[in-house]
Amino acid sequence: MKKYVLKRVGMSLLTLLIIVFVLFVLVRIMPGNPFPSERMSAEQIANKRAELGLDKPVLVQFWDYMTKLLQGNFGKGTSLYNGAPIKTVLKTAVSNSFRIGGLAILIGTAVGLLLGITAALNRGKFLDGFCTVFSIIGVCVPSYVFLIFLQYYFSYKIPVFPYFFDINRFAFSSILPSVSLSLFTMSTVARFTRNEMVEVMDSDYVRLAESKGIYGSRLVRRHVLRNALIPIVTVLAPLIVDLLTGALVVEKIYGINGIGKLMVDAIAGEGVDYNYVLALGILYSALYIGIMLVVDLLYGVLDPRIRVSARGD
Amino acid sequence: MAIKNQKIPAVETAGAAYTPVPGDFEPLRDRDIQTDANFASQGYWKGVAVHFFRNKRAVVGLVIVTIIIILAIFGPVLNSYGYKDIVSVSVDGKQIVARGISPQIAGLFRNEASNPLFADRTFLFGTDDLGRDLWTRTWQGARISLIIAFVTIIIDMIIGLSFGLISGYFGGTVDGVMQRFVEIANSVPRLVIVSVLAIFMPKGMGLVIVALLLTEWIGMSKIARAEMLKLKEQEYVLASRTLGARPMHIIFKEILPNTIGPIITQVMFSIPTAIFTEAFLSFVGVGIVLPQCSIGSLIEDGFNNITTLPYQILPPIIVLALLMLGFNFIGDGFREALAPKLEDM
């Protein structure tokens, strides 16, 4: 197990390093250059390049970038935010996105689990049908559409909630975006839980448990849930990444200064801010790989088939 | 379930109701009992089709998708407005534009507040803030979204299939290297790919297609590889290998046809993903550019005008939701039809 963990962590770090390197090369060695060349003379550009270290070999540049990065220094934006340090901008964005995304994950997982379990225990009855319809809608309609409707009805028609995100009323103004973001997670978790539980309830080992006289909530707790919930971890992982890294559209619609909106600003405006693309790319990849790693290890801890080697003793 | 508390005799009398008539006890002759009448002559794909069409949801999905595809093809030409055209009339030499007219059918119903100059025209979905017919734009948008989805997913299918089948067939070092590559490619979030692409490419349909091409093949390659690993140990492949068939012949002639089922299922789930992704990229502003439109850009337009023209956002959202629903139902139906459970027999 220890060896497995080390190997898995090492692989993740290596993958991340490769991705960061490729990102770096792609962003730095672009066909154009990051300055509006019409307004600068060739000499000015050369000076600027030297100032930014762009004239050095790629590997040296990469080494410089990585040394700074490990100290938490992402450099400055090329066009966004008048060259404020990316680190400062990123800090606010991460905090906003994580809080709203975290709330969405919490709501989505809790309600989704509840819904899925109820549906599975009432298989074929009304609640089961309701859960199915609900999860179909949640998967088929993008979360930003829910936000558009919620915003239209509860901020515009009946102004209960703020129309745009307001950092000073954080909790209150996170409700609409968190709820709309949570719906996709909720539906996915509900559907997965329901199907997984139904499968476990039809399994031979639940039959055996019943044949030895186990029934009711004890059967559900000890045999059904335990087996059905382990795989849910794997479904949750990509959902968590998506939510934590900020849903681009939701942040754009609700005017939240999060990572998603930062990404939109970096790529969708007039020009592209290369340094932000690089910084955000690293952040996204690191989060993604990190969470996948955690899930993998968590799965190993939860499932004895992986935790305890087959040889036994 | 009425069960009385009385004894039922051990010897049943099932046949007692029938009194034999003369001739009954002659043997039945001239029958072919060697032919299995239950499982006789039903091809694999026929069986899959039977299961698929027995599934109500799958049929509903198929109907929805078919109707939307038909409308996406013919919808824009059903009236005289082009998707870029601004509808206007000339009054006293001045052009009056049909701005913000809510849905109306000539002679049947219209919003009294709408511009009376256009009372004799039909705008099933209304017009937008620039005076363009939303019916035409909706189906034009659906057409673009569907084209993007189909084109990318079919190319992805080819890439993913080839990659997965080759990786699985050769195994060993080849497989090892190819799988490391997949692992790394799979660790790059889609958004990062999009953002890097935005540096190299102009915004628009091309960017959306390339972004989808770079991500969606991975799932297919995994499925193709898994199928290959399963199939390559089977007798018919071994036989063909012993007879000296070349690897490419075995991969694409012998094994490919047997992986079609799971791959089609994956395609059915990838198409809605592609539509979803396109919609979100266009909404964010790196997708379809004006005056072209897609489902995503239409939703964005609708969102921008939501306080003034709230009806505008509905058609693209409904089309998007129905497409997602339809393809998911078809995918589910296909998956169940390929591996029917006893319960659904």
Next chain:
Amino acid sequence: MEMLNEKAILEIRDLDITFRTNAGSIHAIRGVNLDLQKGETVAIVGESGSGKSVTMKAATGLLDSNGVVNRGQVLYRCREADGSEEVVDLLQMSKKELRRRINGRHIAMVFQDPMTSLDPTMQIGPQIMEGMLLRTKLSKAEARARAVELLELVGITDAEKRMKSYPHQLSGGMRQRVVIAIALSGDPDILICDEPTTALDVTIQAKILELIKDIQSRMGLSVIYITHDLGVVAKVADYVNVMYAGRIVEVGNVNEIFYEPQHPYTWGLLSAMPDLDTEDDRLYSIPGSPPNLLHEPPGDAFAPRNAFALKIDEKADPPLFKISDTHYAATWLLHPDAPKIELPPELKARLERARKEAERYL
């Protein structure tokens, strides 16, 4: 309620079950009768899909949720620890009542596939103790000691150590032993074994059968075997019920079924048994496949596959004809008006050989 036979412990009467599926109703069990007496071993034999498992699942309240019992009784002579005795109809009991009173304590089951019948996330010790702790007032330490005892009884070495193992750490044969230990943990009167050896290696099959036989005589159990393997039946059973398409088509003691079979389906099953002495190098198999009970055929369900079918087979389902006090078969060939059918010569020779062999060992 009373039972027909003083010694009977379980009697199934006219059990009739339909499954509701997306494609329509499947009439899976069509009026099944079955008797089990104390200490006896009864086998139910048939092809897969003949309804043999469903019958026993229904009797123990483990029927799939889409199964509906149309009619019938499952009478069980329930002897409590205090010596009181009562005959109950298991079909009338609620699921909860069944689990509390019957499952585990009186009727226990061993399933076909030991690879899937143990909870993969639970150590085997707790899996054995679970039922005991729920039903009895045993302390945890006592239950544990009893579980170790049971593991030793079913022939697991290092029982103490194995208590902490997870199912995936054990081999198939070991797991089936654990499943048997779980079944025995509630001191049942009836053990239902649903194809207990099908998923195991041949060498382990014999050991498991020996084990069950041994435990049966030690604990005075009554055993029901569900199997498609006549080899297993010959080794263990006192009485045999041959099931086809949801009906018992022939029932008799083991000698009657093996040496004087009356139903053409039983002939087919016997002919299909591999036999070292058979000169014919082709292994016989019954033509065709079992009927799809989604479309219940008129008359005898076996007729389409029966080389000896009569015209009446297409008109009416035959009743059970009595051959001896213990031997009945549902085929029109036993009707007084039916033509005399000679057994297929190979089968005849085979039965003859088997009988001689049996006599030699007696």
